[in-house]
Amino acid sequence: MKTKIILLLAISALFAGCVQEEADEKFTVVEILNESCTADSQCITPEGYLARSVCPYTSKCIDNQCTVICPEGWMVGGERDEHGCLGPAGYAWDEDIGACTREWELDEGQRRAAKIAVAPLSYPVTVTGVNVLRCPGCFNVGVDVLRCPGCFNVHLQRNDNQEQLTVNIRNWGVSGPVACPEDAKICSDGTVVGRVAPDCEFAPCPSQEMNEELCSSAGGNWNECSSRCQLENQGRSDVACTMMCESLCECAGFAGFACPEGYTCRTPSRIADALGYCVKAEGPISGASVVEANNDIVDANNEFALDLYRELMDSGGNMFYSPWSILSALAMTYEGARGQTAEEMREVLHLPEDDEARRNSFRDVQEGINKEDKSYELLTANALWPQQDYPFLDGYIDTIRTYYGGEATALDYVTETEKSRQTINSWVEEKTNDKIKDLIPAGVLGPLTRMVLTNAIYFKGTWVMQFDEEDTREEDFHVSPEETVTAQMMSLTGDDARFNYAEDEDVQVLELPYDGEEV
Numbered sequence: 001m002k003t004k005i006i007l008l009l010a011i012s013a014l015f016a017g018c019v020q021e022e023a024d025e026k027f028t029v030v031e032i033l034n035e036s037c038t039a040d041s042q043c044i045t046p047e048g049y050l051a052r053s054v055c056p057y058t059s060k061c062i063d064n065q066c067t068v069i070c071p072e073g074w075m076v077g078g079e080r081d082e083h084g085c086l087g088p089a090g091y092a093w094d095e096d097i098g099a100c101t102r103e104w105e106l107d108e109g110q111r112r113a114a115k116i117a118v119a120p121l122s123y124p125v126t127v128t129g130v131n132v133l134r135c136p137g138c139f140n141v142g143v144d145v146l147r148c149p150g151c152f153n154v155h156l157q158r159n160d161n162q163e164q165l166t167v168n169i170r171n172w173g174v175s176g177p178v179a180c181p182e183d184a185k186i187c188s189d190g191t192v193v194g195r196v197a198p199d200c201e202f203a204p205c206p207s208q209e210m211n212e213e214l215c216s217s218a219g220g221n222w223n224e225c226s227s228r229c230q231l232e233n234q235g236r237s238d239v240a241c242t243m244m245c246e247s248l249c250e251c252a253g254f255a256g257f258a259c260p261e262g263y264t265c266r267t268p269s270r271i272a273d274a275l276g277y278c279v280k281a282e283g284p285i286s287g288a289s290v291v292e293a294n295n296d297i298v299d300a301n302n303e304f305a306l307d308l309y310r311e312l313m314d315s316g317g318n319m320f321y322s323p324w325s326i327l328s329a330l331a332m333t334y335e336g337a338r339g340q341t342a343e344e345m346r347e348v349l350h351l352p353e354d355d356e357a358r359r360n361s362f363r364d365v366q367e368g369i370n371k372e373d374k375s376y377e378l379l380t381a382n383a384l385w386p387q388q389d390y391p392f393l394d395g396y397i398d399t400i401r402t403y404y405g406g407e408a409t410a411l412d413y414v415t416e417t418e419k420s421r422q423t424i425n426s427w428v429e430e431k432t433n434d435k436i437k438d439l440i441p442a443g444v445l446g447p448l449t450r451m452v453l454t455n456a457i458y459f460k461g462t463w464v465m466q467f468d469e470e471d472t473r474e475e476d477f478h479v480s481p482e483e484t485v486t487a488q489m490m491s492l493t494g495d496d497a498r499f500n501y502a503e504d505e506d507v508q509v510l511e512l513p514y515d516g517e518e519v
Contacts, residue, residue, distance in 0.1 A: 297361035300350040301327050307348070322457050324369075325380065329455040331362060332382060332404050336396050359403040366405050375516030376461035381431045382406035385424055385452040387413050413449040421445050424452055431456035461514035465499075467492050 083093040305323035312319055327349060334345045345351075352358045369380055384400060386392055388410035400406040411420040421440050428439045435458065445452070467490040475489035500511040 296352045296357065297365055300352070303350040304348075325455045325457045328362065328366070328380070328382060328404060329453055331358075332384070332400050332406055332453060335399050335404075336392075359399065363403040363405075370405070374518070376514050376518075377459065378461075379431070379456075379458045380405075381456045383424075383427060383454045384408040385411050385420070385454065387411065387450045390450050411452075413445055414447045417445050417447065417449075418442070420449075424454060428454060428456050432458045433460075461516075464513045464515055465492060465497070 081093065301324055304327050308321070308323060308326070312321070330345065330349055331351065334342060334349065334351065337345055346353065352361075366380065369378055382400070382404050383406055384392075384397075386408060392408065397408045400408065409423075411423060413420050421442065421444070424440055425438055429437050436456070439454075440452075471491040472488055473491070474486050476484050477487040477489070478484050502509045
């Protein structure tokens with residue numbers, strides 16, 4: 001029910017104060033607005049739905065709303081309450097401040113759920129589910145369809161003949177009251193097509209011409225070089241959304257190509273439908289169910305990753321780190337912390353307070369990562385190495401072993417410092433398939449060492465699109481606008497060279513999926 005409430009808030013933000021002149025009934029004009037102020041209004045009339053572009057495009061998130069502009073034949077109106085607040089425009093009386101306010105404009109501009117009435121229509125229509133996130137953010141449109149900012153899509157349901165059917169309202173006019181079921185079929189080339197009005201027959205399996213047409217109707221730009229539809233969320237300056245889709249919003253997929261992890265079309269295979277929409281899977285698919293079931297820990301990991309990146313980004317040079325390794329290792333130390341130390345660690349790591357939920361989530365994610373039936377190798381391991389005469393509580397050791405997969409091995413740092421170092425390094429070397437040797441250099445450990453905590457992660461995978469070694473050659477690599485070096489550059493051309501890509505003035509991001517398309 002929460003998504004329904006948020007949607008009602010979002011669509012009433014701007015145009016709810018417009019009503020049609022000289023009409024027997026007042027029909028509300030509403031607008032879908034995201035934080036980037038990229039929006040199209042939906043003028044709802046008895047005849048159907050007419051979309052008009054009313055807000056300027058900007059790549060930056062803004063706090064102010066776009067200017068209210070009523071289309072020709074419409075006027076600002078609506079009934080005011082006893083306090084003079086214009087309810088259809090989202091205003092309500094606030095006793096605390098003694099003024100008409102929009103609820104989502106409170107609390108430093110953060111939008112909050114609000115129920116705002118929409119005038120009755122000739123055909124009963126209910127709008128279901130939009131979740132607007134702060135910048136960088138995404139639309140969660142419909143109950144289960146996710147699109148990044150800049151993409152326009154809303155689900156409506158109507159109850160003709162006691163049925164609930166779904167219709168996609170896209171960038172321009174959609175004639176009502178036609179509504180087609182949102183199932184799909186798989187074409188011979190692996191792409192998926194859905195049903196289209198007015199007869200609700202399946203659309204033709206896409207040729208290049210049909211793909212181009214569908215791309216245009218979805219609000220995208222057809223890329224002649226890659227024969228691919230580049231949706232509006234790709235190539236925008238809001239790169240953080242594209243980079244963090246797995247955690248923030250799950251950007252839409254490309255038509256006929258893989259959806260993000262955890263999202264699938266309502267078809268047997270995990271690919272986007274003909275317009276590039278990916279819907280959330282009803283049941284577990286691959287490793288995604290682990291992530292979906294443990295959103296608190298996944299969110300904690302992503303927030304911690306970004307916080308840590310902000311601290312490390314000014315250190316200079318190339319950077320490669322595993323936020324999950326660091327988080328899980330520190331979470332083990334958090335299990336032994338109390339008082340202010342525990343409170344500060346929980347805040348920095350963004351950990352849930354509920355001990356049982358947090359521990360179970362760590363265990364589930366660890367088991368999902370270390371599962372055996374994968375097309376790639378990804379293993380993590382944790383270990384505690386306490387000083388032998390500094391015993392730990394049995395409950396703490398049991399917690400680490402049960403929920404974090406960590407083993408505790410007592411060592412003698414006081415009299416056998418070098419042997420202890422070699423024991424730990426051998427463990428790391430074994431867990432990383434001999435890739436990491438001498439993790440702890442000589443001189444780091446000493447007689448005052450009381451515990452060492454280690455986390456190892458090993459990954460080996462094969463790209464879906466293989467690079468031919470013969471195509472590797474020396475090319476210029478631009479370290480900065482002022483510095484260029486020569487480096488070995490891989491190359492891939494032709495129809496196989498199709499990858500998700502995003503850029504802005506500071507960064508270019510290329511996604512290279514591994515075999516199995518889980519990583």
